[in-house]
Amino acid sequence: MKNYLHISNAEFGYEKTLISEVNSNLKLGEICLLIGSNGVGKTTLIKSLLGQIPLLKGEIFIKDKNIKDLSKEDLAKQISVVFSKGEIPPQYTVYDLIAFGKYIHYPYYFKLNNDDKKEIDQIIENLHLSEFKNTYLHQLSDGNLQKAFIGRALAQNSPIIFLDEPTTHLDEENKIMILKLLRNLAENKDKIIFFSSHDWRIAKEFADKIWYVKDKILQHGISEDIILSNAELAAPQIFNIHKNFVPPKISAPDLQKELLYSFLQKNYQKNLSHIHFSFLNNNWNISSNNQEIIAKKFEDIIDILTNL
Numbered sequence: 001m002k003n004y005l006h007i008s009n010a011e012f013g014y015e016k017t018l019i020s021e022v023n024s025n026l027k028l029g030e031i032c033l034l035i036g037s038n039g040v041g042k043t044t045l046i047k048s049l050l051g052q053i054p055l056l057k058g059e060i061f062i063k064d065k066n067i068k069d070l071s072k073e074d075l076a077k078q079i080s081v082v083f084s085k086g087e088i089p090p091q092y093t094v095y096d097l098i099a100f101g102k103y104i105h106y107p108y109y110f111k112l113n114n115d116d117k118k119e120i121d122q123i124i125e126n127l128h129l130s131e132f133k134n135t136y137l138h139q140l141s142d143g144n145l146q147k148a149f150i151g152r153a154l155a156q157n158s159p160i161i162f163l164d165e166p167t168t169h170l171d172e173e174n175k176i177m178i179l180k181l182l183r184n185l186a187e188n189k190d191k192i193i194f195f196s197s198h199d200w201r202i203a204k205e206f207a208d209k210i211w212y213v214k215d216k217i218l219q220h221g222i223s224e225d226i227i228l229s230n231a232e233l234a235a236p237q238i239f240n241i242h243k244n245f246v247p248p249k250i251s252a253p254d255l256q257k258e259l260l261y262s263f264l265q266k267n268y269q270k271n272l273s274h275i276h277f278s279f280l281n282n283n284w285n286i287s288s289n290n291q292e293i294i295a296k297k298f299e300d301i302i303d304i305l306t307n308l
């Protein structure tokens with residue numbers, strides 16, 4: 001499949017450059033997660049893609065057209081945006097909000113035709129929002145509100161959907177529901193789903209690609225490749241509270257490994273690299289300098305490490 005969104009030699013920022021030398025592409029059907037620390041320029045990047053902030057250098061193409069040459073309306077036909085818990089229009093029901101997505105295709109005074117109305121009903125049904133069709137937005141739960149905003153983007157019918165932190169205000173169950181929905185849209189409706197998230201640990205399970213902004217550079221690639229080539233993204237390192245902590249060697253299933261890492265880094269500020277923990281038969285075998293001790297519980301590990 002051909003690249004649909006293409007960024008060429010672009011530089012993003014204001015007076016100062018925030019992200020330089022960006023050369024990235026996305027194809028229809030791909031889901032891409034945008035990550036990076038606070039202030040690296042993720043919102044700036046998104047706004048630049050929307051043509052709201054001029055590029056410092058380079059070009060952006062959507063379907064081979066330079067976005068500079070697209071009118072606002074043409075751009076809206078290509079990209080819809082879902083902001084997290086943006087302003088909620090008062091007096092709007094779920095139906096009104098979703099119908100709003102259709103108006104980018106018409107003058108404001110236009111009345112929706114029967115096909116439009118059918119499509120809106122279908123979107124509401126697909127999003128399992130039928131029972132809330134006439135509910136005011138401010139009366140919805142955060143998960144359903146997020147779905148309603150996604151519904152508006154769907155009514156807009158654009159091939160690209162940007163979502164800014166779509167899971168931030170949601171509990172675990174709703175996060176996964178929204179991420180599954182996005183995955184489904186990418187796969188079955190052939191859309192480019194592009195979203196930023198600080199919840200990337202869950203989100204990465206749903207994204208084909210990651211765009212990772214670090215040190216003013218945008219790294220882009222298959223999610224797993226980006227995670228493997230950036231130690232700080234690999235699971236346990238993120239918890240490093242103590243600077244002087246060096247982890248031991250751990251041989252264990254993922255859950256036990258993560259729990260042990262988390263436990264040790266909270267409690268020890270020292271180098272434990274000479275110790276080997278292996279999880280066997282529900283016990284921890286702890287070996288160091290030809291000594292081997294067995295711990296049944298995490299509680300036991302504290303005493304053992306004190307004496308080791």
Ligand SMILES: Nc1ncnc2c1ncn2[C@@H]1O[C@H](COP(=O)(O)OP(=O)(O)OP(=O)(O)O)[C@@H](O)[C@H]1O
Nearest residue numbers: 013014015018036037038039040041042043044045
């Ligand atoms: N209009 C502007 N003019 C000049 N600088 C700006 C403007 N808007 C934002 N900035 C600066 O650009 C930098 C990047 O901001 P941006 O909001 O793009 O980061 P971000 O990665 O989205 O951050 P966060 O994760 O906190 O949302 C910040 O230092 C910010 O102060």
